[in-house]
Amino acid sequence: MTDLTMKPVDVVIVGFGWTGAIMAKELTEAGLTVLALERGEYRDTYPDGAYPKTIDELTYVQRGKLFQDLSKGSFTFRHAVADVAVPYRQISAFKPGTGVGGAGLHWSGQHWRVLPEELQLKTHYEGRYGRKFIPEGMTIQDFGVTYEELEPHFDFVEKVFGTSGVAYKVNGKIVGAGNIHEADRSADYPMVPQKVPYTAHLFGKAAKEVGLNPFVAASSNASGPYVNPYGCQMGPCNFCGFCSGFACYNYSKASPNVNIMPALRDVPHFELRPNCNVLRINLDSDKKKATGVTYVNADGKTVEQPATLVIASTFAYNNAHLFLVSGIGAPYDPVANTGVVGRNIAYQTMSTVQMFMPMDTNTNPFIGSGGNGVAVDDYNGDHFDHGPLGFIGGSPVWCNPAGVKPIAGIPVPNGTPTWGLGWKKAVKDNYLNTVSFDVHGANMVYRDCYVDLDPTYTDHFGTRLLRFTFDWKDNDIKMSQYVTGKMLDVAKAMNPTSIHVAQKKLGDHLDLRSYQTTHWAGGTAMGTDRRTSVLNRYLQSWDVHNVFAVGSSVFPVGIGYNPTGLACALTYWAARAIREQYLNDPRPLVSA
Amino acid sequence: MKVIGISPHRRNFLRKAVTAAPAVALLAGAGIGVAASVAPPGAYQPTYFSADEWRTLTALVDRMIPASPEGPGAVEAGVHAFIDAQMNTPYAHGRLWYMQAPFAPDSKPEFGYQFHMPPRDLYRSGLAGLDQAAQSRFRKPFADLEPAQRDTMIVALEQGLLAIGEVPPKTFFGQLLANTREGYFCDPVHGGNKDMAAWRMIGFPGARGDYTDWVEQYGKKYPLPPASLA
Numbered sequence: 001m002t003d004l005t006m007k008p009v010d011v012v013i014v015g016f017g018w019t020g021a022i023m024a025k026e027l028t029e030a031g032l033t034v035l036a037l038e039r040g041e042y043r044d045t046y047p048d049g050a051y052p053k054t055i056d057e058l059t060y061v062q063r064g065k066l067f068q069d070l071s072k073g074s075f076t077f078r079h080a081v082a083d084v085a086v087p088y089r090q091i092s093a094f095k096p097g098t099g100v101g102g103a104g105l106h107w108s109g110q111h112w113r114v115l116p117e118e119l120q121l122k123t124h125y126e127g128r129y130g131r132k133f134i135p136e137g138m139t140i141q142d143f144g145v146t147y148e149e150l151e152p153h154f155d156f157v158e159k160v161f162g163t164s165g166v167a168y169k170v171n172g173k174i175v176g177a178g179n180i181h182e183a184d185r186s187a188d189y190p191m192v193p194q195k196v197p198y199t200a201h202l203f204g205k206a207a208k209e210v211g212l213n214p215f216v217a218a219s220s221n222a223s224g225p226y227v228n229p230y231g232c233q234m235g236p237c238n239f240c241g242f243c244s245g246f247a248c249y250n251y252s253k254a255s256p257n258v259n260i261m262p263a264l265r266d267v268p269h270f271e272l273r274p275n276c277n278v279l280r281i282n283l284d285s286d287k288k289k290a291t292g293v294t295y296v297n298a299d300g301k302t303v304e305q306p307a308t309l310v311i312a313s314t315f316a317y318n319n320a321h322l323f324l325v326s327g328i329g330a331p332y333d334p335v336a337n338t339g340v341v342g343r344n345i346a347y348q349t350m351s352t353v354q355m356f357m358p359m360d361t362n363t364n365p366f367i368g369s370g371g372n373g374v375a376v377d378d379y380n381g382d383h384f385d386h387g388p389l390g391f392i393g394g395s396p397v398w399c400n401p402a403g404v405k406p407i408a409g410i411p412v413p414n415g416t417p418t419w420g421l422g423w424k425k426a427v428k429d430n431y432l433n434t435v436s437f438d439v440h441g442a443n444m445v446y447r448d449c450y451v452d453l454d455p456t457y458t459d460h461f462g463t464r465l466l467r468f469t470f471d472w473k474d475n476d477i478k479m480s481q482y483v484t485g486k487m488l489d490v491a492k493a494m495n496p497t498s499i500h501v502a503q504k505k506l507g508d509h510l511d512l513r514s515y516q517t518t519h520w521a522g523g524t525a526m527g528t529d530r531r532t533s534v535l536n537r538y539l540q541s542w543d544v545h546n547v548f549a550v551g552s553s554v555f556p557v558g559i560g561y562n563p564t565g566l567a568c569a570l571t572y573w574a575a576r577a578i579r580e581q582y583l584n585d586p587r588p589l590v591s592a
Numbered sequence: 593m594k595v596i597g598i599s600p601h602r603r604n605f606l607r608k609a610v611t612a613a614p615a616v617a618l619l620a621g622a623g624i625g626v627a628a629s630v631a632p633p634g635a636y637q638p639t640y641f642s643a644d645e646w647r648t649l650t651a652l653v654d655r656m657i658p659a660s661p662e663g664p665g666a667v668e669a670g671v672h673a674f675i676d677a678q679m680n681t682p683y684a685h686g687r688l689w690y691m692q693a694p695f696a697p698d699s700k701p702e703f704g705y706q707f708h709m710p711p712r713d714l715y716r717s718g719l720a721g722l723d724q725a726a727q728s729r730f731r732k733p734f735a736d737l738e739p740a741q742r743d744t745m746i747v748a749l750e751q752g753l754l755a756i757g758e759v760p761p762k763t764f765f766g767q768l769l770a771n772t773r774e775g776y777f778c779d780p781v782h783g784g785n786k787d788m789a790a791w792r793m794i795g796f797p798g799a800r801g802d803y804t805d806w807v808e809q810y811g812k813k814y815p816l817p818p819a820s821l822a
Contacts, residue, residue: 052821055799058778062770063683074690077703086699086706089690093704195807240801249801362811366796367803406777406796418750419656419769420743428662431794432813457692511702 002294003301009035009271012293012307014278014322017102018564019550019571020313021256022160024264024272025230026575027311030583033269035305037295039277040068040099044257048105049247057405061245066106068096073459075317079471079509081334081448087457087465093511094518095245096315100274101257103315103518104564108244108370108402109220109253111163112561113154113569115381116147116183118442121557124382125392134392135475137447139344141556144528144537145573147183153569153576155186158218161254161568162226162234165189165218179215181377194223194237194372199363199435203399204374206493212376217398219371220254220564230263241403243370253370276303279461281310281326281547290328290547296461309578309586312524312549313571317345319553320451320523320534321466329524329534329543334448334469340534342451344522345468346558347510349395349441349476351484351503354411354434355496361433368403375399376490379483380560381442391475395441395483396560404431411436413498435494439487439503440517441480443558446473451523470510477504519563524549525556526570528590532556536590538577539570545588548574636670640679640712644733645719649675651735652722655742656772663793664786666772674775674784679712686710697760707763711771718764721756722749781822791818 010032013020020036028034048054048066059065068074068091076085097103117124120142125133134140158165167188168178175188193216196204200216207214221243222234237252251258264270275298282291282304292306312319323329323341330339357363375398377383383394404410411434412426454467484503491499527533530542539554541547550571552563559566581589638646650672659665666672678684686709695708709717722745726734730741737745748754749765756764775784777791779799785791791798798818806814 051801052799052819055801056779056781056821058774058782062774063681063688069688070690071687079700079702084696086696086703087690087692089705090688195804197807198810201810236804238801239803239807241803242801360813362813364803364806364812364814366814367807406791406794407774410794419746419772421658421660424657424660425662428793431796456694457690509700509702512704513702 001302002304005304006306008292008306008308009033010307011035011309011311012037012305013311013313014281014293015039015102015312015314015318016100016256016272017097017313017315017551018104018256018568020102020311021260021264022568022571023311023313023550023575024270025260026572026579028264028267028270030579031269034271035307036272037276037278037293037305038100038272038274040274042274043099043101043105043247044261045247045249045251049249051249054246054249055240055242057407060242061405061408064091064095064245066097066099066245066247067091068098074465076454076457076465076467077510077512078467078469081469085454085467085469088512092513093516094520095515096518100272101255104256105247106245107564110371110400110562111158111161111165111218111220112565113183114147114559114561114566117382118557118559119143119145119147128382129387138392138475139445139447140392141525141527141532143556144526144533145570150569150573151186153572154565156229156572157565157568159190160228160230160259161220162191162222162228162259163189163218163220163254164191164194164223166193166216168215177215179375179377180213181380181383189218191223191226194219194221194369195239196374197239197364197367197372197401199365199401200372200374200399202435202494203437203490206490207374207376209493210489212378212490214374214376217371217373217375217400219369221369221371222252228259230260232259232262234258237369239367239369241366241368241405243368243402273297277461278322279325279463281312281322281328283327283544287327288544290544308546310547312547313551316520316552317451317466317468317523319549319551323524323534323549324453325463328541328547331452332450334450337447340525340530340532342523343532344445344525344556345449345451345470346443346445346521346555347470348517348519348558349443349472349480349504350516351439351441351480351501352436353439353484353487353491354436354500355491355494356411356413356430356498356500357433357435357494357496359429359433363432363435365401365404365431365434368401370402371400372402373398373400376487379486389478389482391478391482393442393444393476393479394560395439395480397437397439397483397487399435399437406431411500414500435496437487437490439480439484440560440562441476441483442560443476444473445522445557472504472508472510474506477506477508480504519552521552521555521558521563524553526554527556530592536588538581538589539574540577540582540589542588542592546586548578550574636673636676638676640676641715644723645716646672646676647735648719648723648733649715651737651742652746652768653772653775655739655746656768657776658739664789666776668786669776669790670784670786671772671775674778674782675715675771677783678771679715684711705763707760709759711767714759714764714767718756718759721759725754725756779822780820788818788820
């Protein structure tokens with residue numbers, strides 16, 4: 001079945017987004033011959049982000065020029081184990097990427113670490129509230145790595161990304177006006193925070209008035225000129241408002257293309273092959289070792305690529321897909337409660353609050369920077385007593401002026417018709433007079449929320465699509481309603497003319513029709529127990545020791561923040577383990 | 593006009609973009625290969641829709657966003673011309689969507705689009721079905737109905753109460769609403785939003801893309817007119 005067999009390499013990397021690029025940098029530094037295979041096309045600031053043609057909402061947002069081409073493959077969804085899944089036919093609720101840079105080219109740039117307690121979610125909640133506090137069917141567990149172990153990597157990620165922000169505590173000393181809930185840091189952010197646009201300013205002022213602790217959120221949109229540790233350069237963000245869905249024309253938004261690729265281009269033992277879609281990781285006869293991968297190249301030829309080490313760095317859920325089609329690890333079965341691959345899939349439990357302000361407020365919402373804004377962390381994680389509330393988890397909240405563009409939806413007050421003169425007058429009156437904030441809730445993991453292979457639908461290559469079985473649970477909706485309710489005090493303190501709250505009600509189902517977030521996590525969980533995880537604490541497959549997986553697929557639980565900072569810190573953590581422990585003695589790094 | 597912190601190249605672009613509306617060839621290739629040249633709405637010759645379909649579509653979008661003192665109506669903005677031009681893109685052929693059978697159009701609405709037709713076929717079927725529905729209800733083609741009668745029919749489409757043949761009415765309405773808003777607010781390079789009038793109405797500066805000096809001018813109205821790629 002193979003048309004071509006290529007020259008063996010030390011390492012093959014499957015997927016060239018943030019985590020694939022980090023692995024390529026780390027493993028070429030270790031002297032290894034590294035080949036990265038990317039299913040999509042080659043992309044870079046020029047021409048894919050070139051001004052002015054990139055400033056085109058229709059082409060990049062509604063037609064999704066940088067997103068995954070669903071005509072070649074998609075996913076299926078169902079709400080419950082007994083249902084028949086149907087395909088995700090149009091890009092709507094989430095926007096998967098493709099091409100060199102992956103979703104890291106079109107992301108917005110919100111940059112967070114993780115709350116230490118979220119890395120030990122099960123231990124933390126059981127310790128503070130008792131075992132019975134965790135509801136039946138919720139399958140939360142620990143990552144198997146601590147914040148202290150990851151801290152140097154979080155710090156380095158921020159330096160690579162040129163993150164703009166302000167710390168609260170560095171080495172135990174209060175140094176700045178950052179997030180009072182933030183865990184201790186070894187250094188401040190490499191760049192000062194960005195300027196604060198008007199809506200975020202109004203949000204911060206109102207939050208302070210009601211006794212909360214707002215701060216300028218960290219963004220990987222450069223507040224000034226910057227050179228990262230790899231020698232890659234960034235220019236100051238000019239708040240063009242075209243971040244999410246776009247490649248930054250200004251070299252201001254961190255991306256693998258801007259912040260890592262320039263340092264790899266001249267490395268002779270690195271090769272990047274775009275338009276190469278990996279079909280599977282190949283295993284030897286006893287399924288204990290990978291021998292490389294098989295992919296389809298741009299000419300449609302099936303190619304075998306031998307490699308000594310395989311890194312799965314596809315987007316989130318796709319690592320579970322790759323493991324399932326390759327036969328690595330036991331597929332999860334929610335009924336028998338056996339197997340692990342595909343288990344513990346998490347999303348985010350979002351709600352949005354919009355404040356309609358008097359005429360001539362002039363919030364100028366076209367001014368924006370993807371990751372920029374003012375946030376409140378008082379209701380995130382376990383920063384508040386959950387005892388009397390009866391739910392697990394929390395939500396960071398932020399006003400993130402990322403550039404409101406007119407087609408995607410100008411907020412209009414409750415009761416506005418969707419068309420006609422009433423709609424027209426409402427968009428005219430409200431475009432320049434609206435403030436909006438998001439409650440970006442964590443989503444817990446459950447026994448019956450998982451991914452496996454769809455029995456019916458296939459992709460362009462004839463491979464079965466990944467099937468999501470997923471729905472909202474009362475715990476998460478209660479959490480979202482509680483935090484959203486608290487945040488209404490902030491909304492009211494802005495003295496708006498009216499408020500619109502978009503939040504889930506108990507019994508609501510996952511609704512794929514409008515954009516929520518692209519932050520899926522899980523499927524190839526890391527952990528300390530191979531009965532509940534696919535990877536050990538170094539992101540190494542328990543079953544096939546020369547396969548490592550990186551990206552948000554390794555999160556065993558959902559987190560409150562955006563995942564990129566954590567996904568990348570964990571990648572450096574795994575890279576260090578490979579470089580310092582694995583290469584000189586390839587073996588399982590943790591005995592099962 | 594205050595212009596700070598942009599390169600001469602960009603400054604030239606912005607100047608041209610503001611003043612030189614007909615120079616459509618100036619920056620060709622906005623991404624999806626749509627014919628960029630847009631004649632006045634009256635003169636636009638549809639390339640996909642038949643004469644009857646074109647009349648029905650025009651009469652529809654005219655009510656979706658009517659002309660009023662606030663700003664342009666959909667017809668004045670060229671929304672129908674935009675939709676016609678879109679019909680020749682991969683999008684309208686369904687080539688940006690996952691279109692493998694089997695289709696399950698009766699799935700719960702939360703699962704989004706599950707109908708088998710791509711936009712080209714959906715409009716062809718739906719516009720004819722709408723015209724037939726108008727004939728049977730008012731004994732006139734849809735395009736000859738009074739505005740209030742057309743509005744009644746659009747309301748019924750939106751509520752899923754008006755049968756128009758094979759296309760589920762809500763699916764047709766959803767497609768029409770999405771494309772109408774796109775044609776109204778897109779960059780004029782795509783054939784809609786003529787003269788950026790819809791952007792002017794709401795105060796969106798279009799492709800300016802540089803606001804460093806305006807971030808902290810809280811509450812002040814942005815002074816520059818919009819810029820387009822066209």
